[in-house]
Structure formats: C-alpha cells, structure tokens
Amino acid sequence: MSERDFVPPVEHVDNSDVDPLGAFDHGEGARFRLNFETEERELIVRLLGEMKDLLTSEPNEHTAPLLHRLFPPAFHDDEEKEAEYQRLMREELVASRVAAVDSVSLLLMEEGRTLGEGETMAFMQSVNAIRLVLGTMLDITDDESAEEADINDSPEYSLYGYLGWVLEWTVTALSGS
Amino acid sequence: MPTTLEPVRVEEPKVDEELANDRPWVVIVWNDPINLMSYVTFVLKKLFGYSDEKATAMMLDVHHKGKAVVANGNREEAEMHVFRLHEHSLWASMEHDE
Numbered sequence: 001m002s003e004r005d006f007v008p009p010v011e012h013v014d015n016s017d018v019d020p021l022g023a024f025d026h027g028e029g030a031r032f033r034l035n036f037e038t039e040e041r042e043l044i045v046r047l048l049g050e051m052k053d054l055l056t057s058e059p060n061e062h063t064a065p066l067l068h069r070l071f072p073p074a075f076h077d078d079e080e081k082e083a084e085y086q087r088l089m090r091e092e093l094v095a096s097r098v099a100a101v102d103s104v105s106l107l108l109m110e111e112g113r114t115l116g117e118g119e120t121m122a123f124m125q126s127v128n129a130i131r132l133v134l135g136t137m138l139d140i141t142d143d144e145s146a147e148e149a150d151i152n153d154s155p156e157y158s159l160y161g162y163l164g165w166v167l168e169w170t171v172t173a174l175s176g177s
Numbered sequence: 178m179p180t181t182l183e184p185v186r187v188e189e190p191k192v193d194e195e196l197a198n199d200r201p202w203v204v205i206v207w208n209d210p211i212n213l214m215s216y217v218t219f220v221l222k223k224l225f226g227y228s229d230e231k232a233t234a235m236m237l238d239v240h241h242k243g244k245a246v247v248a249n250g251n252r253e254e255a256e257m258h259v260f261r262l263h264e265h266s267l268w269a270s271m272e273h274d275e
Contacts, residue, residue, distance in 0.1 A: 075271065168215060
C-alpha cells in the first residue's frame with residue numbers, strides 16, 4: 001500500500017466535511033470518522049459484547065484476574081478504606097464502563113456516521129479496556145513480555161497488536177483536534 | 178457538664194484524627210506494560226488539563242521509575258481522581274503524602 005492510499009482507522013474531520021445527518025451534538029465541536037471495514041466493525045462490536053458479559057457477570061476463577069485489572073485497588077495499604085472505595089465506587093465504575101460499551105456498540109453499527117469528541121473518547125476507553133483484558137489474558141506483565149507480544153504473530157497477539165494500532169490512531173486523532 | 182467558659186479539655190486522639198483527615202493525599206499512577214505511552218499521556222492531559230510537556234514528563238516517570246504522583250488533594254478529591262483514572266483503565270491508587 002502506498003502512503004497516499006493509507007487511511008487511518010480513526011481520523012479527525014473538518015466540520016465542513018461532515019454529513020449534516022451525522023451531526024449529533026448540533027454539529028459543533030470536533031468530529032471524527034471511523035474508517036473500518038464491515039468485518040472490523042463486527043469484530044469490535046463482538047469484543048464489546050464480550051466485555052459487557054465480563055463486566056456484568058459474577059467473577060469466577062478465570063475472570064477474577066481480568067476484573068482485578070479493570071477495577072484495581074485504590075488503597076494499597078489500608079484494607080478498610082479499600083473496602084469502602086470498592087463498596088462506593090465499584091458499581092458506578094461498572095455502570096460507566098457498561099454505558100460506554102453500549103453507546104460505542106450502537107455507534108459502530110451506524111456505518112458512515114461521524115462521532116463527536118465525547119463519543120470518540122468513549123470509543124477510545126472501550127477499545128483500551130478490551131486491549132487491557134486481552135493483554136492480561138496473554139500474560140503481558142512486564143516490558144519483556146510486552147516486547148515479545150509485538151513480534152508474536154499468533155491470532156491472539158495479532159488482535160492485541162491490531163487494537164493497539166486502532167488505539168494509537170484514536171489518540172492521535174483526539175490529540176490533533 | 179462544664180458550667181463555665183473555661184477551656185474544655187479535648188481528647189487528644191480526636192485532634193490527631195482530624196489532622197490526619199486533613200493531610201493531603203497523593204494520587205499515584207503505576208507502571209503497567211499494556212497501556213500505551215501515548216494513551217497515558219493523553220489521559221493525563223484530558224483529566225487534569227496538563228500541558229503536553231507536563232503530562233509527557235509524568236508518563237515517562239511512570240514508565241522509568243515505576244510510578245508517579247499525578248495529582249493531590251483531600252481524600253474526596255483524590256478518590257474522584259482515582260475513580261476517573263480507573264474509568265480510563267490506568268493503574269491508579271492513592272495514599273497519604275508522607
């Protein structure tokens with residue numbers, strides 16, 4: 001692929017370039033476009049569905065480490081305060097993550113629609129959460145295993161790399177707006 | 178019950194507790210090998226309004242030193258910062274500023 005043909009997965013678009021029907025927040029502010037193939041949209045929607053299942057089901061021995069990474073302790077040396085934080089914040093954190101996953105799933109199914117900044121932030125957070133869970137499942141625990149993940153081309157690692165690529169471009173698009 | 182306006186002796190532990198509650202808390206982000214450096218920098222800029230330079234310096238501290246203080250405040254403020262960092266999947270915690 002020549003450089004000229006390259007289309008980033010997520011890009012910041014000029015307001016003048018936006019389909020008026022796609023304007024969600026009154027057409028004001030930065031707009032972003034997702035340039036995904038249908039298969040990519042379907043893949044991300046499926047992963048978001050799995051993320052929602054993980055967030056809303058009772059933890060078991062397989063999901064406990066993943067949930068621990070999604071909901072890390074706020075207090076490392078005070079069990080009482082930590083229990084209080086989890087009691088007060090955990091539910092809200094789950095609700096916030098589920099709301100982001102739901103809205104991003106809907107956005108992805110509307111092909112051609114541009115996203116506002118808040119929607120693009122929700123997309124970024126959700127893709128990052130999926131990548132975090134996948135990375136935890138792949139046992140990426142230090143810089144060495146992270147470097148190995150970069151060169152491993154098995155399907156799971158390829159997916160991990162792909163999500164990193166999407167995320168990198170999302171951050172770039174949001175930073176440039 | 179005291180009947181004069183003379184100072185009443187206050188139990189010392191209560192004073193200590195209040196002082197402890199007022200002590201500022203620091204919010205720490207810990208290094209992790211999964212979150213992208215660009216992502217961490219962006220989240221710090223977005224949540225705390227830091228300049229690119231400041232957020233990048235904090236991210237590099239996290240990466241090289243294993244952790245960095247990214248914010249401080251009273252307990253309630255610090256908890257809100259930690260919550261928002263957790264929403265963005267950063268490995269954040271809080272502790273008393275020693």
